[in-house]
Amino acid sequence: MSALGRVVRSGMGRRRVQTLVIGLAAMMAVAASVLGGSLLVISSAPFDDAFAKQHGAHLSLQFDSGEVSAAQLSKSADAEGVSVAAGPFRTATVTPKLDNAPPGRWPVTVVGRDGSGQDVDDVTLLDGRWPTRPGEIVLSADSSIFPIMGMTLAFPDLPGAPALKVVGVARSVTQTSDAWVVPSQMTALTAPGSGGYQMLYRFTDAGTAAKVAAGRKAVTADLPPGAAVGERSWLTVKKTAERDVALYVPFLIAFGALGLVMSVLIVGNVVASAVGTGTRRIGILKSIGFTPAQVVRAYVGQALIPAAVGTALGVPAGHLLAIPVLAETQEVYGTSSLAITPWVDLAVIAGVLGLVTATAWASAWRAGRLRTVDALAVGRTASAGHGRRAARLAGRLPLPRPVALGLARPFARPARALAMGAAVLFGAIAVTFTVGMSASLGEVMKAKSHNAADVTVPAPPPAFGPGGPIPEERPEADPAVVTAAIEAGTGTLKHYNAATTRATVSGAAGAVDVIAFTGDASWGGYTMVSGRWIGEPGEAVVPTPFLAATGTRIGDTVTLNGMAEPVTVRIVGEVLDPRHDGMQVFTDASTLAAARPELTERSYHITVEPGIDVTGYVDALNEDLTPLGVAAQVGGSDSDSDMVTTLNALSAILTLMLVAVAALGVLNGVLLDTRERVREIGVHKALGMTPRQTIAMVLTSVVVTGLVAGALGVPLGVALHGRVMPAMGAGAGLRLPDSVIDVYGGAELFPLVLGGLLIAALGALPPAGWAAGTRTATALRTE
Structure with missing residues (x-):
């Protein structure tokens, strides 16, 4: 070992606490920086790989078949900026009856296609095969229906009551549909005067929202106004895919910055203190032949070695912490993109060690400038x-x-x-x-x-079997009877009930939950972000992700499909609700009356009068509710x-x-x-x-x-x-x-x-x- 190495080793041995502090500070800064940087870089990798492999559609447009013809849509493929297009495909929103579930709960958008596609939206088969004849259907893995091979989807409300057998499970990277059938099947699934068309486009340049919007303008320029009734940009789908991972990045950047600044401060303090307390030792080193540069390097090395060890431990720690965060996204797209990003590691390592070196060098520079005689004459005792x-x-x-x-x-x-x-x-x-x-x-x-209620009568949890939810033997409690029991209860101040149905919205893949309220639910714990709560029939409030996915804002209208009749609602408020990826619509039950929806999962929420014992109120109320098959409980529903x-x-x-x-x-x-x-x-x-x-x-x-x-x-x-x-x-x-x-x-x-x-x-x-x-x-x- 060289003389310089002995000095470095001796200094680290004498200052074990300082060595530990530098190593721990560097490890913390590197772990947080690698974790944040890796998530930021590879969060989009699973989606990007799948999008490139499947030739995903940059833009999916839904058209009203009553406003535009298939021939007109075919010409839109020649619009400026379109590299390749697919369609028009016939579409329909239908509500099947599952083998083991009540009807009216699972609306899906079905598209008629000859095959899985090649140049645009090459749908990946995860199981089974593509349909080859009428009576067969492929379900999307992202649909609201849990796909099981061989299950039957019946449509008793359509002419001829068609029934389709599930022969495959597939995934479209841009979620262009909930299910696919052969084109000849669409006649039986489309009621007269209903249905629409779908066109899929890939553009020469679609890297930004502005460029996708320009492409949309080009393909619809020669079409009748209002023909396009729904759209879905690949950027919206990508943002949704990255959303869970992106949540972690800002807070990791904050911790990484705190760790880096603290590392710089601690390294500077430790080295400066070592120089200040080791002045006589510095004089001895110089007197036996050490040059000023060697003395500086000795003190820089005493900081750089523990920092390097901390960095070596921080890099794998950052990657290990990233694995569980990205594992779910990787599994969804079936990719193996969760790999080490060498340039992120190298950038963090170079940044942290560079900062440590620069800080230590600046703090140790005083040691190199000290005169040998002055350094030897200085005692250890601090000046008083x-x-x-x-x-x-x-x-x-x-x-x-x-x-x-x-x-x-x-x-x-x-x-x-x-x-x-x-x-x-x-x-x-x-x-x-x-x-x-x-x-x-x-x-x-x-x-x-939404646990602002004093008392809740929750919806009974459904039982599940291999085909999905299994209806219980007993019928659902009559809402009017339950409401009457609540109103008759001594101490009831106010109450409302909430029921759920499923619907589809143009421009958004899959079904959305529609929560219909009977009574005033404004006090129920729904946190408004902007706008106001529902005030009259025909109004709705929606979460932020719904606005982003559908390209709407407060004041716009959306149409809910998949019920007996389409229902158009006007958005009057934005509510904070992260459940179900934010794809929900909250409205008054009277808004859906004409559509005759199948309302399920009904729950009741109650506030009692001041001074009323809540436990005693629940016990008294349950005497009337228990024969109905439901039970009240104290407080709102818990969530985690x-x-x-x-x-x-x-x-x-x-x-x-x-x-x-x-x-x-x-x-x-x-x-x-x-x-x-x-x-x-x-x-x-x-x-x-x-x-x-x-x-x-x-x-x-x-x-x-x-x-x-x-x-x-x-x-x-x-x-x-x-x-x-x-x-x-x-x-x-x-x-x-x-x-x-x-x-x-x-x-x-x-x-x-x-x-x-x-x-x-x-x-x-x-x-x-x-x-x-x-x-x-x-x-x-x-x-």
């Missing part, structure tokens, strides 16, 4: 000239002498106190941000579960989310790492300070200071630093939360209202401010114990 005024002021306070000495100590070493404060500051920011994020996710879950659990766990792990790094940063500073003052501590002990007083003196030396850092870290953490949470919501396809963002109250902020003091105290406790245990004679002999 700093902080005298602060010590005199602290001595006048009505406090015990050890506490006064501790409070004055940060002013004797302001640079070191500032470095410790910076570490505590970022720890306080991380804790504040994590507490706020957990509270915000709790608000999202409250909006999801694997994604929320994962986010909370991930943020807790990263926060604990940041807090540990911050506490170790404080430990490093206090340890250096305590060792510098060991002779002074010996004098205090000789004059009668007890071990308990010694501990109090060392701990109070970080009180001012901890309180100031906590007071600054809390508002910065609140500000970070205010920036990151909306970005996380946008990543999930949601707009978050103020009630989800403004989650901090005075009762929560004060303990968070004290959190900075707690971090500082945790870091100072081990050095305090060491100082208390040092023998007086040993301390007095130390130079």
Whole structure:
């Protein structure tokens, strides 16, 4: 081993705590950065691979067969910018009766195609085969009907009551349909005067929404106005596919940035402290022949080696954390795109090690500039000239002498106190941000579960068999009878009931849930983002993803298909509801009266009068409800989310790492300070200071630093939360209202401010114990 290597090894051995701090800070920064960068880069890889392999359609357009002919649509394939097109295909929205489920619940959009396609939308068969004759159907794996080979879909409401056998399961990467049949089958599935056409287009350039919109304008330029009744852009599908993963990216970037900044601060502080306390050692190295550049490299190496070890551990940790996040997306598209992204790893490694090297070099530059004679003449004991005024002021306070000495100590070493404060500051920011994020996710879950009711009569859970839901032997409780029992209950203040049916919407693949309310549900815990709640029949509120998927906004109208008659509703509000990917429509039950929908999953929500015992109310109500086959329960329905659990766990792990790094940063500073003052501590002990007083003196030396850092870290953490949470919501396809963002109250902020003091105290406790245990004679002999 070279002389320089021995110096580096010896320095790391003497400063084990500092070495651990640098390694842990680098590992945390690298893990969060690799995780965030990898998710950002490979989140779209499964979709992109499947889209390229299946020649996905850049734009899918639905047309009204009464407004445009097949010949006119065929000419649109020659429009400017179209590279290849497929269609027109006949389409119909039909509602089958499943083998083991009641009718009226599973509307699907069926397209008649000769084959799975080649040049545009090459549908991938996951099981079975493509239909070759009437009476056969292929279901999409993304449809609302759970596809099972051999199951029968009957259509008793259509002329001739056709029945189709499922012969295959397939997936269209851009979700162009719920099912496919041979073209000759469409005649039996299309009632006179109904149905439509579908055209699929690939453009020469469709990389942005503006270019897709330009392509749409080109293909519809020569068609009658209003002929296109629905559209689906590949960018919308891609955004939906990336949504779950994109949710993690903003918060990981925040933690990665905090970790990087903390790494820079800690490396700079550790190296500067090593130079400051090792001045005489630097003089010895120079006197035996070390050049200034070699001395600088020795101190840079003492920081770079543990940082490199931390980086080596952080890279695989980041990839391991990314695997469960992306596994579901990879499985959906049947790709193997979840691979290591070398350039992301290299960029993070180069960035972190480059920052460590630059910071360590800047901090160690002073060591190279020191003159040998000056360095040898400097003793180890710190100058007593700093902080005298602060010590005199602290001595006048009505406090015990050890506490006064501790409070004055940060002013004797302001640079070191500032470095410790910076570490505590970022720890306080991380804790504040994590507490706020957990509270915000709790608000999202409250909006999801709609549990504002005092009492709920939930819908009985359906039983499931191999063919899907199995209807129960007993009939559903009569809603009018249940409502009458609730209204007759002593203490009922207000109530409403909610029932669900299924429908399709032009421009959105698959069926959507339509929740129909009987009674005023505005108090039921539905969190409005914009607009207002339903006020009259014909109005609806929808979640943000629905608006994005259908290209609509408040004030627009949408048509719900798949019931006895189409129903057109006007969107008057945007509601926060992440259930079912946000593809829901909330409206009044009277809006659907003419369509005669099959309403299922009916639940009842009740608020009792003030002063009424809720448990007693439920017991009395159940005496009337139990014979009807339903039962009331206290409170609203509970809801949970694997994604929320994962986010909370991930943020807790990263926060604990940041807090540990911050506490170790404080430990490093206090340890250096305590060792510098060991002779002074010996004098205090000789004059009668007890071990308990010694501990109090060392701990109070970080009180001012901890309180100031906590007071600054809390508002910065609140500000970070205010920036990151909306970005996380946008990543999930949601707009978050103020009630989800403004989650901090005075009762929560004060303990968070004290959190900075707690971090500082945790870091100072081990050095305090060491100082208390040092023998007086040993301390007095130390130079």
